[in-house]
Amino acid sequence: MGWFEDRGRLADSVAVISGGAGGIGGAVTADLAANGVRVAVLDIDATAVEQLRDALKAQGAEAIVLHGDARDPDELGRLFTAVDEAWGRVDTLVNVVGGTFRAPFVETRPKGWDALLRLNLLHVLHACSLAVPRMQAGGRGGSIINLTTIEAHRAAPGFAVYSAAKAAVEQFGRTLAVEVAPDGIRVNNVAPDFTPTPNMRRMVGGDGAYSTPTGLRVGIPMGRAGELTDISGCVVFLASALSSYLTGTTLHPDGGTYASSGWLNWPGVGWANHAPSPVVRTLDSTGTGPGADAGA
Ligand SMILES: NC(=O)c1ccc[n+]([C@@H]2O[C@H](COP(=O)([O-])OP(=O)(O)OC[C@H]3O[C@@H](n4cnc5c(N)ncnc54)[C@H](O)[C@@H]3O)[C@@H](O)[C@H]2O)c1
Secondary structure, three states: OOHHHHHHOOOOOEEEEEOOOOHHHHHHHHHHHHOOOEEEEEEOOHHHHHHHHHHHHHHOOOEEEEEOOOOOHHHHHHHHHHHHHHOOOOOEEEEOOOOOOOOOHHHOOHHHHHHHHHHHHHHHHHHHHHHHHHHHHHOOOEEEEEEOOHHHOOOOOOOHHHHHHHHHHHHHHHHHHHHHHHHOEEEEEEOOOOOOOHHHHHHHOOOOHHHOHHHHHHHOOOOOOOOHHHHHHHHHHHHOHHHOOOOOOEEOOOOOHHHHOOOEEEOOOEEEOOOOHHHHHHHHHOOOOHHHHHHO
8 A cells, every 4th residue: 555545544435526527626536436436426417417426437436426416415315325325425525516617706796696506606515514413423524525615715806706605605604614523524615716627728718828828827825726636635635644744725726826915927027916017018008008998
């Protein structure tokens, strides 16, 4: 047995993963399964579910992969019941499902707010309410991991309700962590920044300039986008016994954007927490600055 297998103690444990068939969730499922974890996945994408089922079967991994909507408490219940029947234990819960759309808050309506709260907050509460009693009954502790976002930690213009819902998940996780700490159950959050997935690209929109080499160098201290494994590696760590004394906190796999908080690395200028003179002069000279709008 290798050092990580020995100290991580993941083999034969059971992980429930919402949204585990694609995007970040797909990487989480693959990396947990690669460490001998028995995975149980609920995902809304029927094609991704079939592909994941086939891939895990080909690896000889023990797995339950269901097609369904994590926003529906009955569907989550169906997944946990299947886990009870197959393995009779839950060691890890990873709440991956989440997402948003871009719109100024005043242009959004209650229907949209409800949709965002259901997609980003309420299923986390349902899943935790299903997982915690099982972990308590098992008497072996457990690890709950919520996928949140850097936008839970800073203002996010155009994403106000998503940002609020994810901040609520963070705070819920912090509180739950304390409530269940005596049972040896840990609750932590993972807060990525820009990690290209097909759905994420649709959500961000724009002309894609942020993801050119220059855009990434300016916006992200490490100068590159996140990779799926940057995120799934954090989840594997939090699921493993290597993090056995870590609870109620957040990991930030974001290349340094949370730390830099508004400081950008402008080519030819260096770090600045404001638009540097060449940028301002260019905007003024091309008539595209805010002054031009105000005078129009
Ligand atoms: N990708 C990023 O750059 C990024 C950045 C910050 C935070 N996040 C957060 O990370 C998480 C995953 O992001 P992603 O880009 O991989 O998302 P994604 O849209 O690719 O979805 C991941 C998986 O969840 C599934 N899914 C979506 N809605 C579901 C539902 N209602 N029920 C069951 N399954 C569902 C999808 O089919 C997919 O397989 C989200 O919570 C997101 O808010 C992502």
